[in-house]
Amino acid sequence: MQKTLNIDRRNFLKYSGLTGTALILGFSSSEAIPNREVLNLSRIAESFELTPFVIIEKSGQITIMNSKPEMGQGTFQSIPSLIAEELEVPLNKVIIKQTSGEKQFGAQTAGGSSSVRGSYANLRKTGASAREMLIKAASQQWSVPVEECYAEDVKVFHKPSGRSFSYGELVETASRLEVPKNPALKDPKDFKILGKPVQRPDIPLKVSGEAVFGMDAEVQGMVYASVERCPVFGGKIRKIDDSLTLKVKGVKQVVKAQRTLGKNTYEVVAVIAENYWAALKGRKALKVEWDYQGFDQFNTLDYEKNLRELAKTEGLVDHNAGDFEGTFAQAPLKLEAFYETPILSHSPMEPMNCLAQWKEGDQVEIWVSSQGPDSVKRSVAEAFGIPQENVKVNIFFNGGGFGRRLYQDFATEATSIAKAVGVGKPVKVIWTREDDTQQGPFRPMTFSALKAGLSSDGKAIAFQHKVIAPSIGATMNKSYDRTKSDGTMTEGISEQQYEIPNVKNLFVLSETHIPMAAWRAVTSTTLAFSHECFLDEMAVKAGKNSFDFRMELLNKESDTKRVLTKLREVSGWDKPLPKGWGRGIAQWEFFAGLAGQVVEVSKRKDGSIKIEKVYAVIDLGTVVNPDNTKAQVEGAITMAIGAATKDGITFEKGMVQQSNFHDNRMVRISEMPKVEVHILAEGGTKIKGVGEPGLPPLAPALANAIFNATGVRIRRLPFDLDKIV
Amino acid sequence: MAKYSLSINGKKFSIEAEPDTPLLWVIRDYVGLKGTKFGCGMALCGACTVHLDGEPIRSCSTPVSTLKAANRITTIEGISANTDHAIQKAWIEAQVPQCGYCQSGQIMSAVALLKSNPNPNDEDIDAAMSGNICRCGTYPRIRKAIHRAADLIKESGNTTGK
Numbered sequence: 001m002q003k004t005l006n007i008d009r010r011n012f013l014k015y016s017g018l019t020g021t022a023l024i025l026g027f028s029s030s031e032a033i034p035n036r037e038v039l040n041l042s043r044i045a046e047s048f049e050l051t052p053f054v055i056i057e058k059s060g061q062i063t064i065m066n067s068k069p070e071m072g073q074g075t076f077q078s079i080p081s082l083i084a085e086e087l088e089v090p091l092n093k094v095i096i097k098q099t100s101g102e103k104q105f106g107a108q109t110a111g112g113s114s115s116v117r118g119s120y121a122n123l124r125k126t127g128a129s130a131r132e133m134l135i136k137a138a139s140q141q142w143s144v145p146v147e148e149c150y151a152e153d154v155k156v157f158h159k160p161s162g163r164s165f166s167y168g169e170l171v172e173t174a175s176r177l178e179v180p181k182n183p184a185l186k187d188p189k190d191f192k193i194l195g196k197p198v199q200r201p202d203i204p205l206k207v208s209g210e211a212v213f214g215m216d217a218e219v220q221g222m223v224y225a226s227v228e229r230c231p232v233f234g235g236k237i238r239k240i241d242d243s244l245t246l247k248v249k250g251v252k253q254v255v256k257a258q259r260t261l262g263k264n265t266y267e268v269v270a271v272i273a274e275n276y277w278a279a280l281k282g283r284k285a286l287k288v289e290w291d292y293q294g295f296d297q298f299n300t301l302d303y304e305k306n307l308r309e310l311a312k313t314e315g316l317v318d319h320n321a322g323d324f325e326g327t328f329a330q331a332p333l334k335l336e337a338f339y340e341t342p343i344l345s346h347s348p349m350e351p352m353n354c355l356a357q358w359k360e361g362d363q364v365e366i367w368v369s370s371q372g373p374d375s376v377k378r379s380v381a382e383a384f385g386i387p388q389e390n391v392k393v394n395i396f397f398n399g400g401g402f403g404r405r406l407y408q409d410f411a412t413e414a415t416s417i418a419k420a421v422g423v424g425k426p427v428k429v430i431w432t433r434e435d436d437t438q439q440g441p442f443r444p445m446t447f448s449a450l451k452a453g454l455s456s457d458g459k460a461i462a463f464q465h466k467v468i469a470p471s472i473g474a475t476m477n478k479s480y481d482r483t484k485s486d487g488t489m490t491e492g493i494s495e496q497q498y499e500i501p502n503v504k505n506l507f508v509l510s511e512t513h514i515p516m517a518a519w520r521a522v523t524s525t526t527l528a529f530s531h532e533c534f535l536d537e538m539a540v541k542a543g544k545n546s547f548d549f550r551m552e553l554l555n556k557e558s559d560t561k562r563v564l565t566k567l568r569e570v571s572g573w574d575k576p577l578p579k580g581w582g583r584g585i586a587q588w589e590f591f592a593g594l595a596g597q598v599v600e601v602s603k604r605k606d607g608s609i610k611i612e613k614v615y616a617v618i619d620l621g622t623v624v625n626p627d628n629t630k631a632q633v634e635g636a637i638t639m640a641i642g643a644a645t646k647d648g649i650t651f652e653k654g655m656v657q658q659s660n661f662h663d664n665r666m667v668r669i670s671e672m673p674k675v676e677v678h679i680l681a682e683g684g685t686k687i688k689g690v691g692e693p694g695l696p697p698l699a700p701a702l703a704n705a706i707f708n709a710t711g712v713r714i715r716r717l718p719f720d721l722d723k724i725v
Numbered sequence: 726m727a728k729y730s731l732s733i734n735g736k737k738f739s740i741e742a743e744p745d746t747p748l749l750w751v752i753r754d755y756v757g758l759k760g761t762k763f764g765c766g767m768a769l770c771g772a773c774t775v776h777l778d779g780e781p782i783r784s785c786s787t788p789v790s791t792l793k794a795a796n797r798i799t800t801i802e803g804i805s806a807n808t809d810h811a812i813q814k815a816w817i818e819a820q821v822p823q824c825g826y827c828q829s830g831q832i833m834s835a836v837a838l839l840k841s842n843p844n845p846n847d848e849d850i851d852a853a854m855s856g857n858i859c860r861c862g863t864y865p866r867i868r869k870a871i872h873r874a875a876d877l878i879k880e881s882g883n884t885t886g887k
Contacts, residue, residue, distance in 0.1 A: 072824030072861045199820060206825030207816045208808040209760020209801035213826060216759040249726065249743060275754055277746045349764050349772055349826040349860045399762070399826030400860050433765040627820055631866065635823055638862025661769035661858060670851035672864040 053105075053126050054083050056134075060154070060168030062087070063095040067105045068115035069371055070098070070202055071348075071398035071405065072635070073691045074628040075115045077200040081624060082119055085193045086127030086186055088151040089167075091201055101373030101393045109372030111406050111518065113592035113689020116624050120687055128183035130174075137173035138165050188622075195681070197627035202397065214369030214396040215430070217355050222426035223252060225417055226279040228269045228288050229259065229439055232298075232654035234513050235290040237267045244285035245271055250278025254286065255420035259413035260383040261441060261515055262476030270417045276430055295513055296654035303651070304340070307447045307510055311338065311468045315508035318467075318485035319494035322502035327462035331453025335541050339450065339530030341717040342648025344443040345664060346519055350399020351436040354414035357426040364391045364415055365426075369398040371405040379408035380415050402639070403518040407441055407476075437664050438656040442649055443519030444470045446489065448530035453502075458542025460553055465493045465531055466506040469523075472516045474509060482509060491523040492590035492696070493531055497560040498553040514651070520636070521692035524590045525643060528696030529703065529717060532586035536704045537713065546585050546704060547573055559619050562680060563587055563596040570678050571598035571615035578602070581612065582709025586700035593688035594619040595633070597697040599705040608722040609706055611641065611673040614698065620688050623681035629690050630677040636694030637675055642667040644699040645721050730794040733758070734803030744790035748782075749773045751789050752800055760801035760829045764858070771857030774830035775800050781837040783856075801829035804836055804886075811886040812836050815874035823861035831857045835871050839886060844875055 055063040064083050070076035080096045099105040107118070131151050138156035139146040148159050155164045188195065205211040230236075242254040251273045259266045269288050273279035328334065355367040364386070370376050373395045381388040398405055414429040421427050431439070446469040453462035469489050474480045485507040494505050519525060539549035547568055554561040564587060568574070577583060580603045587596035595618040602610050616633050623629055646665045650657045658664035677694075703714040712724050731738045733756055740755045752761050752775065761784060764772030768783035775784045776799040777792075792798070804810045808817075812835050822828045831854065838845060838853040845853065850871050859867070878886050 070824075072822075074823075199817070202825065203817055203820055203822050204808055206822040206828050207813045207832065209758075209829045211825050212759070213762075215763065215826075216753075275742075275746075275750065277743065277750050281743075281745075347860060349762070349770065349824065349858065351763065397826075398824060400824040402860070430763070433767070433770075631820060631823060631863070634865050635862035638864060639860070660767050661765050662767070666770075666858045666860060667862070667864075668858060669854045669864040669867060672862075672868075675865055 053123060054087065054130055056130065056167055056171055058168050058171050060166050061095065062089055062093065062154070062167070063097055065097050065099050065105065067099045067108045067119070068110040069108070069373065069395050069398055071110060071371060071401035073110065073115070073632060074200055074625060075110055076202040077198060077628065078116050078624045079119055079123065081193045081198065082116070082123035083127035085191055086124050087131050089154050091193065091198065093154055096201060098395050099373060100395055101377040108374045109406065110401065111371055111403065113691040113693065117687045117689060120622070124185055125183060128185050129180050132180045132183045133174040133177045134167055134170045136177055137170040141165065141170070141173055194624050195626065198625055200628065211397050213350055213399045214355070214367065215350055215353050215399065217367035217394070217396055217428075219355065219357070219367070219426045222355060222428050223272050223274060223421070224276040224279045225270045225272050225427050225429045226276070226283040226432070227413065227417070227429055227435070228271070228283055228286055229266060229435065230290045230292070231438065231656070232290065232292045232295045233266070233440070233515065234295040235292045237269065237288060238291045239289040240269055241287040244287070245282040248273070248278055248282040248285055250274045251282035253421070254282075255417060257413065257416035257420050259409050259416070260379070261407060261409035261412075263478045264515055268413060270420070270429070272421055272427065280432070292654060298513070298654045299652045300650040303512070307468045310508045310510055311447060311449045311466065313508055315466055315468070315506035316483070316485040318490045318505040318507050320504045324462050324464055324502045324504035327502040328451060328453040328464070331462055332456040333454035333458070333541055334452070335537060336449070336451045337534055337537055337715060339448040339533065339715045341445050341447070341526035341529060342650070343445045343514070344519060344643055345437050345649050345658070346402045346404035346443070346517070347436065347664065347666065348398070348400025348402055348404055351433055352404070352410040352431040353429060354410045355426055355428040356411065356414035356418040358415065358419040358423055360423055362386045362390055365394070366391065366411055366415065367394045367396070368411055369396050369405060370408060370411065371398060371401045372408070375406065376408045376411045380411055383412040384415065384419070402520040403522070407517055433661070434659045437659055441476070441515035441517030443525065444472060444489070444516040444523070445648075446523060446526040446530070448527065450530060450534040452534065452538050454538065454542050458544055460498070460500045460538055462502040463500045464504050464506070465527075466508065467493065467527065468508040468510060470510050470512040470514070470516055472518060475512060475514065475516045489523055491527060492588060493527055495589055496531070497556075497558040497589065498535075498550070499555055500553060520639060521590075521592060521695040524588055524592075524696040525640070525699075526717070528586065528588040529644070529699040532588065532697070532700035533703050533715070536584065536700070536707065550585070559594055560587055560589055563594060563617050563619050566617045566678060566680060567596045567598055567615065570617065570676065573598060580709065582705045582707070584701045584704025584706070584708055586697040586704060588693070588696035590693075590696065593690070593693035595693040595697055597637070597701040599698070599701040601702070601705040601709050603709050603725070607725040609709070609724050611702065611721070613674045613676065615676050615678070616694060616697075617678045617680060618690070618693055619680040620690065621681060621686040623679055626679055626681075629679055632690045633677045633694035634675050636692065637698050638667050638672060640695045640698030641671070641702070643717065644702055645718055648718055727790070729789050729792065731792060731798060732794065732796065733798045734800060742789055744788060746789050747785050748775070748787040748789055748792065748798070749784040752784060758800050758802050762826055762829055764827065764830070770827070771834060772827050772830040774833040774857065776833060776837060779837070779840065781834050801832060804832070809887065810836065811874040811877040811881070812839065812870070815870040815877060818873060819866045819870040821863050821866040821870050823863055827857060827859045831859065831867060835867070835874070836886065838871065839875060839878065843878060843884065845871065
């Protein structure tokens with residue numbers, strides 16, 4: 001991203017000669033070979049040194065590159081908008097192209113709610129540079145002062161005379177100008193796109209069925225594969241009996257291959273067939289004898305017991321301020337609680353899949369839905385010991401990501417299978433939903449031991465959050481420092497704004513061979529639950545209202561304080577609720593951003609709980625698309641309701657017990673409460689993330705509401721809304 | 726292998742496939758219409774929803790051998806010529822899709838709902854749409870868009886939604 005100002009004169013000129021080459025928006029095609037035109041462009045882009053985020057052609061055609069894969073979060077609109085706003089072009093007059101991991105585009109992974117935040121300044125500058133060059137070109141062509149010219153709607157106008165040039169007419173002159181080092185950015189009050197509820201350009205394609213996902217990618221001559229993987233992580237192939245498989249009509253061969261997932265390499269057996277159904281049938285007929293290597297001893301009950309035992313150990317210090325031990329020992333009021341959460345699957349609606357081709361000279365081409373084209377390149381190159389330049393990646397719309405598509409095991413596996421099948425043969429691997437549910441990587445569980453000391457007037461004076469958990473880093477990375485607290489696994493617990501003078505937060509690592517992964521909002525999805533429910537327990541102990549108790553700990557001005565204040569107002573916190581209802585509050589600040597929620601629940605006659613309404617406030621500083629922001633928060637809330645109240649992933653004899661959406665249930669429309677989202681965007685340069693912050697506050701706000709309605713304190717996820725009382 | 730004659734979106738297709746091949750894969754890989762999606766393979770998520778003689782079915786669990794040449798199959802590509810079915814218009818207006826992968830199925834279920842119940846309330850919508858999972862959580866907007874589409878159809882007086 002730092003390279004966006006690298007556009008020197010020479011390169012700008014080169015691009016102005018592109019006319020006719022990059023004119024077609026390839027992904028909208030439902031023809032046999034989608035994205036052909038995108039491939040052409042990326043090949044061209046690869047051969048240049050600069051970072052061509054925007055290409056203006058003599059024909060007037062403008063192409064803007066989107067460097068962050070679209071997985072539903074809206075980067076297909078938000079990223080190009082940063083350039084389009086400054087360039088004075090409406091999005092519907094622009095071609096948007098997805099980058100494919102080319103080096104010059106820098107980091108291209110969408111994750112951590114970082115896409116807009118990471119691109120905001122540089123892409124606006126890029127757009128502004130282009131605008132200034134076009135304006136200057138016009139002033140030269142007219143021989144008038146620059147100050148008399150302005151850009152609007154893909155044209156430069158001369159104010160006094162009303163004359164105008166289209167951008168295309170200015171490209172040649174503009175391309176001979178120096179690129180301004182510090183172009184003037186637009187005043188936000190003049191924004192036409194940023195901060196407005198602009199429609200997303202990908203949505204019509206997703207409504208017509210034309211949007212092309214990785215699942216839809218096809219190339220000439222490809223074969224299909226369904227892959228048998230060991231149901232026990234770490235198992236090795238002992239014997240393969242493919243005699244029945246090879247009798248299935250359409251099955252061509254059975255190959256051994258490998259799936260590389262972080263530091264882990266798993267042996268797999270792929271059934272290759274001329275169509276997917278034959279591959280799947282062939283796989284069902286396949287008999288693989290696995291050597292489980294002892295990993296079949298693993299089960300969730302024992303692992304949870306182990307976590308509870310580990311909770312008794314001191315652990316590593318995550319954050320230490322004041323004197324926790326001394327203050328806690330002397331505190332007039334004390335409380336302790338233990339919270340538990342489960343492992344989860346990501347379960348995006350598009351099951352994992354990847355089309356790969358191993359070509360002559362150790363060249364690889366991949367067609368895939370992934371959150372990171374650059375990380376596909378890197379992962380495949382590392383797994384096969386080839387240079388990254390040998391790996392060509394074609395990225396499609398992601399049918400959901402949620403962190404799952406940050407891990408490129410589906411690509412390393414498909415490449416390994418393609419290599420085994422032979423040079424030149426493209427192989428499309430499609431995972432079943434069962435594969436997707438059972439093969440990980442998973443969101444880790446966290447257990448939390450919490451302690452608090454209160455003064456006699458009910459103020460928090462000592463606080464401890466000890467996290468006991470497996471670690472994403474420890475299960476994924478070859479190098480992992482076991483001597484220090486794991487910041488990802490303690491995410492957010494030492495970042496809250498509550499002014500408690502004596503705090504000692506701790507981390508205890510629990511080893512496991514199960515691969516763990518980032519999941520939308522990462523560890524905040526479990527730690528916000530324990531942390532913010534315990535805050536509520538503290539408020540109850542102090543005999544105070546949940547809101548007031550928190551505000552008493554927020555004396556300094558902070559974003560958190562503003563979020564809670566807004567939440568009180570929009571949720572009608574101080575108004576009485578109908579009989580049998582309850583409300584709960586929670587907020588969470590972490591690397592991705594900050595949001596707070598109030599949940600209202602009611603108790604039905606049969607004792608079951610209904611989630612009536614969720615009020616959400618998200619703090620952004622600057623908002624790029626308010627309507628999409630609301631959509632993201634609505635979606636995060638839906639996902640969080642599922643994480644709190646549906647099924648976790650559990651193991652027995654080393655195997656995942658859940659398989660598909662009947663026993664790994666997702667929230668359905670009938671379970672969806674009303675959601676009201678409010679955005680705090682009060683200007684300034686500090687931008688917070690959109691995709692994730694809406695998730696963490698839901699579970700604690702819901703559990704706190706249930707306590708308020710029923711008196712039942714929930715300390716374990718998931719919980720069944722029908723069986724609370 | 727057996728030969729099948731299918732009517733999809735008003736066009737005749739002659740394909741050769743194993744009798745147990747699900748309609749989903751026939752539509753996607755034999756006919757080449759990719760708008761219908763694979764999500765679960767067990768009729769649990771609704772991503773593969775198409776219409777069989779106007780009724781929503783899960784194509785992932787419908788073997789091709791159970792279909793007759795006279796059956797009219799409609800996929801997402803067949804509900805309008807220019808993305809202008811009332812449901813599609815309302816979907817765009819409410820900016821429903823996020824990742825979009827489940828949306829073909831959602832739209833097929835919604836089109837069928839409005840055909841059988843032109844004026845659904847929230848409970849009707851929930852009942853008709855509960856077979857379609859959206860992992861991105863577009864449910865509040867789906868409800869809104871179905872109400873809006875019902876209004877659009879009433880305003881236009883064209884009950885086909887087109």
